[in-house]
Amino acid sequence: MKFLIIGDVIGRTGRNALKEFLPSLLKEEQPDLVIANGENSAGGFGITKKVYDELLSLGIDVITSGNHIWDKKEVLKFIDQEERLLRPANYPPSALGRGYGVYTKDNKKIAVINLMGRVFMGIPLDCPFRKFDEIYEELKDTVDYIIVDFHGEATSEKMAFGYYVDGRADIVFGTHSHVPTADEQILPKGTAYITDVGLTGAVHSVIGMKIEEPIQKFITGMPIKYEVATKGFLLNCLIVEIDETETKIKRVKLKKE
Template sequence: MRILAVGDIIGRPGRKALRELLPQLKKEVGYDVVIVNVENAAGGFGLTKKVYEELLELGVDVMTSGNHIWDKKEIYQFIDESPNLLRPANYPEGVPGRGYGVFTKNGVKFGVINLMGKVFMDCNLENPFKTFDRIYEELSKETKIIIVDFHAEATSEKWAFGIYVDGRASFVYGTHTHVPTADEFILKKGTAYVSDVGMTGVWYSAIGMKPKEAIERFLLSLPRRFEVEDKGEIMFNGIFVEVEEESGRAKKIERIQRLI
């Protein structure tokens, strides 16, 4: 199975990049499955039903997220009825939505788990390592191909998690920081790993937002309302991974970065 994971897409520019590049990448790498982190897809904060449906039309198979998934209040109206939309699985019991699932593409089953780190994040989360253990026991009965979006701040936590699940997960990739890392590897036991995919949005920006307000916030230590930067070249960041279907082990990992 060939998997394309796309980093946090930022508002309209991020969606534009998907629209223009997914057909091209389909021809180039021949991906089977597209997984996109969508927590910043609608105006830079959260997800709306309209944007969700737009992404489905663009061919996105599974949508993952993180702490910003709740920023648009209408998410509560459709997240429970959207099986291919995930929120972090280690939120407390009773939170709407689902954190993992088994999906089928071209007759092949694959599992996707969405987790969020605890370092510099919400301390009320369950331990992501233990949450993975619990979910893995369930998913591994249905498929060998298990993919994890680990939405976290600290690179040390991401790396530790990657090694912890090496040989069980097929592919672990980090999201959240919006900055791509150059550490894509296949770990010793066969898990493809990268610390952060990076964002898909205007590159000359403050991680996708207009720089002016971000700079003022750093200079003055006062709150500022961020807006998506919508002018300039757009950077697409993704990771392509090829997984052996019978064993679930990764055979290839490649970082994809394009300017449009």
């Protein structure tokens, strides 16, 4: 099977980048399942029902998230009903929504698990390593593939997690930093891994936001409202192909100034 994994979609510019690049990418690669991190897809922070429906209409099958999932309070009204929208599974059990889902494609069952790191994230969550163990024990005999979006700040935590689940998860991809890493690889026991897929949004930006505001914040130390950048289109994604004999991984960057 072939999987197309798209990094953090940043606001309207990110959605427009999907419209620019995704149709031809889907035609060329013909993936069986498309996953995108959409926690920043509405105005750069959070997701709304309208934006969620728009992402699905573009050909995305599953939308993962992270620490910004609750930024648009509207999400509280619909996240429980939408099986294709995930929030990190290591939130407390009483949190709304679901941390993983199982999706059927070509008679194969694919589990997508959303987890969030704890290093530098400032949110008191359950241990993502132990949470994976718990979910894995529940799913391991009933699904054909397990894919994990590990949403985290620290590269060391992401890499440690990749090796921890090597041979159990089929794919581990990192999100949150919005900056792609060049370490896509097949780990020793067969798991396809990358520390961060990178953003889908504006070419000229600071992690997807207009350049001036972050510069001013760093210079002055004062709180400043960020706005989504609009200059150029950029799509970062990962393509993983798995068959009975081997796993192939490819990092793709598409850009239009």
